[in-house]
Amino acid sequence: QVQLVESGGGLVQAGGSLRLSCAASGSIFPINDMGWYRQAPGKQRELVATITEGGSTNYSDSVKGRFTISRYSAENTAYLQMNSLKPEDTAVYYCNVGTRTYYSRSPYYTRDDYWGQGTQVTVSS
Numbered sequence: 001q002v003q004l005v006e007s008g009g010g011l012v013q014a015g016g017s018l019r020l021s022c023a024a025s026g027s028i029f030p031i032n033d034m035g036w037y038r039q040a041p042g043k044q045r046e047l048v049a050t051i052t053e054g055g056s057t058n059y060s061d062s063v064k065g066r067f068t069i070s071r072y073s074a075e076n077t078a079y080l081q082m083n084s085l086k087p088e089d090t091a092v093y094y095c096n097v098g099t100r101t102y103y104s105r106s107p108y109y110t111r112d113d114y115w116g117q118g119t120q121v122t123v124s125s
Contacts, residue, residue, distance in 0.1 A: 001026045001027065002024075002025075002026040002027065002114050003024070003025045003026050004022055004023070004024050004095050004097060004114055004115065004116035004117075005022070005023045005025075005116065006020065006021065006022050006093070006094075006095045006116040006117065006118065006119040007020070007021045007119065008020040008021050008080075008119065009093060009119030009120045009121045010120075010121070010122070011122045011123075011124065012085055012121075012122070012123055012124070013123070013124050014085060014086055014087055014123055014124065014125050015084060015085065016085050016123070017081070017082060017083045017084075017085065018082045018085065018121060019079060019080065019081050019082070020036065020079065020080040020082070020093055020095075020119060020121075021077060021078075021079055022034065022036075022077065022078045022079075022080075022095030022097075022116055023075065023076065023077045024076040024077070024078075024095075024097050024114070025076065029076070029099070030053070030099065031053065031073075031076060031097055031098070031099055032052065032053055032098045032099055032100045032111070033050055033051065033052045033053065033097075033098045034050070034051055034069075034071055034078040034095070034096065034097050034098070035047065035048070035049060035050030035051065035069070035078070035095075035096045035098075036048040036049050036050075036069065036078070036080045036093055036094070036095060036096070037093070037094045037096055038089075038091035038092065038093045038094065038121075039091055039092050039094070039118075040088075040090060040091040040092075043091075045094065046060065047060050048060055048063055048067065048069075048080065048093070049063065049067055049068075049069035049080060050069065050096075051069045051070065051071045051078065053073065055071070057069055062088075063082075063089075066082065066083050066084045066085075067080060067081065067082050067083070068080070068081040068083075069081075078095065080093070082121070085121075085123045086123060087123045087124065087125045088123075089121060089123050090121060090122050090123050091121060092118040092119065092120050092121075093118065093119050093120075093121050094115055094116055094117075094118045095115070095116035096113060096114070096115055096116075097113070097114040098111055098112070098113055098114075099111070099112045099114075100112075
């Protein structure tokens with residue numbers, strides 16, 4: 001049983017801050033990477049930020065310099081600190097966990113993705 005529990009969404013004025021949390025539990029270890037994606041009404045789900053087991057991070061251009069992803073591996077928890085929020089950041093934010101299973105022959109590894117239920121972030125102008 002895999003469970004991703006997200007928290008921290010809400011309503012905030014433009015320029016404000018929110019911190020999202022995602023706690024992973026169940027039979028999904030070891031975790032290769034964790035990340036946040038978002039989906040606004042009428043749009044496709046898009047990457048916001050990811051962080052690997054080694055701490056390497058990747059951000060979408062739209063959030064660079066404003067959002068920071070971090071990870072507390074001991075508790076399989078990821079955080080997304082969102083500062084200087086804009087109305088265009090309004091979306092449902094989803095936590096993602098990626099795991100890898102390795103093999104001695106091709107394809108050498110496969111990836112499994114797990115998703116949280118989503119948390120709403122609304123930024124008013």
